[in-house]
Amino acid sequence: MPRRVSIGFVTILVVCVIWYAVTTGFGIIPSGRFPSPAETWSAFTHVSGRGYGGGDLTLHVYNSLRLVVLGFLFAIVTGVPLGLLMGWSRTAEALINPIFLIIRPIPPLAWIPLAILWLGLGDAAKMMVIWFSAFVPSVINTYAGVRNIDRPVIEAAYMLGIPKVRFVSEVLVPGASPMIFTGLRLSLQASWTTLVAAELVGAFYGIGRVLNVAQQDLYPGMILVGMIAVAILGWGTTRLLGVAESYALRWNTAALAARG
């Protein structure tokens, strides 16, 4: 859609011009409220060169990214199998579902104070809340995915006397995979939100730490740099997951066509 792309490009350009005009040009918005492009750039060189809030930009990005990736992977490894089990076994569903029903309404962010009480301000507490926030969507969507598999497929596999291991790897997982990936995308988004919140509450390194220190220093340029960094990281990891998804689902032409 070239028309869409060109209009989008023009919009972004116009917004940048307006940004420059209201900050530097006419000074309508004072720099104590919102930074000008030049101030943002200088904040960027500040944090990537000399460092800010305990380290340089690479260190903060590395710490945040590492926590999200680890927490997210850990949630996949624990959540997807549990979702498969709950989707597959009615007994497991009846046993575990009520526990989920009472834990689910508590937003992941509400676990942050408890995580800090239990594990302190270090990486472990953040891993715990990220794991928790990413775990629930992975379980629920995997579970729904298994429930959505066509019954005839399952019955055909049974009729042909499929061994248990092959049933899981060739029927259950592939059948549920479109929904599993929907869950993973939600999990990834939740991981970033939780990480930023947890780092804002208390951390030694990370993008949230940069935001927190910048807020206390009343340093709008640095706040904007932190927000842009969060957005880029969130966008990049979502894109990576999208690539993994289209690779994993390349056999499933229907699901790919539906995605467009």
Next chain:
Amino acid sequence: MQKQIPFMQSLLLGLVGLGSFIGLWHGLAVSGLILDVFLPSPVEVYDRFTTLLDRRFAGATLPGHLFASFQRFAYGFVLAALIGIPLGLLMGWYQLLDEIVSPLFDALRFVAPIAWVPFAALWFGTGIGGPIMIIFAGAFPPCVINAYRGAKFVDPRLIEAANMLGTPSHRVIREVLLPSSVPSIISGLRVSAGLGWQSLVGAELIVASAGVGYMMVQGQANVSTTTVMAGMVAIGLVGLALDSALRLAERIIQRRRGLEN
């Protein structure tokens, strides 16, 4: 998939599951394997919850904190709906607006709502304005997206029929486009209430001087795990009530439309 199991059996299993979860929690707390400070038993959490109902902690009783939180939530949520739904509908109806706003919206969507906290504090302070802005940041995108979908995916035959019958365009909007996007809008509101409530909790953990989130942070600072857990229970209950209310609204509207499945 296994066969359905009888209702009584599944109820029984559910009780066993819940019972063993709470039992394990209680057992671990009472056994002393984990210090009571870190893992209070369910009974202690319940006691704390009832105590907080009429005793002040961090400046207010639990209902007082809940009221402060809910008030902020209501402002932010209503603001998000008032701005987000019309914007989404207009984007769905007018292609040019869609093409102009979408790139900006997509770029902003990747900023986690919580990352707005520093600017919210800078612009609106930490009293009521700042948290409202965070709730807005969390609740706004689902309102826009669902209103947009509702407006975009109207059955084209309905619009064609209306046009063929010579309906003026303001009546097409009011009598065809708007009604057919209502179900999608309501689902969007439900999603946005959930995200808004969650953002509020986050905002209160970081910047606030009242509210359940603030109470929990104070509880954490005083190593009062029971207070933290009682706060989690309260947040969960209010979130559940909100979700149920909107779910009910969703179902009523779907039933009136005959869309129930």
